[in-house]
Amino acid sequence: MRIQRGILERFSGLEERFVGYRERLLRRFAKRSPAPEHVAEVETAVGQALAPVRTPPDFRRYLGQNLALAAWRKGAGLEVERFRPPRFWLAVVAISAGVLATIATLLIALRVRSNSVHE
Amino acid sequence: MSDCDDRALIEAAQKDPLAFGALYERYVDRIYNYIFHRVGNVYDAEDLTSRTFFRALSHLADYQDQGYPFSAWLYRIAHNLVANWHRDRSRRPVIALDEIVARSLSEQHPEVVTEARATMRLLREIIRTLDPVRQELLVLKFAEGLSNAEIGKILGRSEGAIKSLYHRTLLQLREEMEKRERGER
Known part of the structure; x- marks a missing residue:
């Protein structure tokens, strides 16, 4: 009798565990593969949240006119030259400074030499 | 709105920039719509739409048909500008709908x-x-x-x-x- 009861208790525990496991499995499965109607609901809601918007008419017209002007300038070869970045000007200043410094050094050296010759 | 029509318009615009207007009229609403939903406000959407079309106009001579629709090229320009916009502001878009x-x-x-x-x-x-x-x-x-x-x-x-x-x-x-x-x- 004791053995039978023990076996029954163990089996009832197993059954409970099996039910728990089954429920967990179902929950996980349901999470991974939701019913199509739920996905369709989300799809509809996203469609509403991202509804197409209308381009403001004034902006549309204004941009069209500006583009036409830019296109005309481009066609006529009147494109404004692209602004050179500051690095370009820095390079120009640095090279100019280098050239000036070299000339100044040469002049000083020549003057010192001529003075020493006179002495 | 077929690719054949696009090709003819692009070729015309590459020869004469004034013909770019037809491409603008065809795509401005789609590009604006796309940018608006990515940035979430009218002011930046207008600014970035302008920049997209000015960039397209200035680079149209470089455009080559590689089997993709012209809209894909425009969306790519818009996408890059929007990405830069987000990077500059380092914030998330606010969709004010x-x-x-x-x-x-x-x-x-x-x-x-x-x-x-x-x-x-x-x-x-x-x-x-x-x-x-x-x-x-x-x-x-x-x-x-x-x-x-x-x-x-x-x-x-x-x-x-x-x-x-x-x-x-x-x-x-x-x-x-x-x-x-x-x-x-």
């Missing part, structure tokens, strides 16, 4: 409007937290009404990959909405 939703629901009962607005706000908040590619996919799909094949050409992925990504995105949205409704975040 409450007014539009309110207008579309204005004839309904106030409680219904309030509830719908709250749902839309929650959904837009969640969309803003998505990966940029997923956000772009949703905008192209819903705001632009493009097919998976067209989106694939723009995003440089196969049609199947887009279909799969789209499904995963919807599942992620659903899961996030459930989490928020349960108050987990």
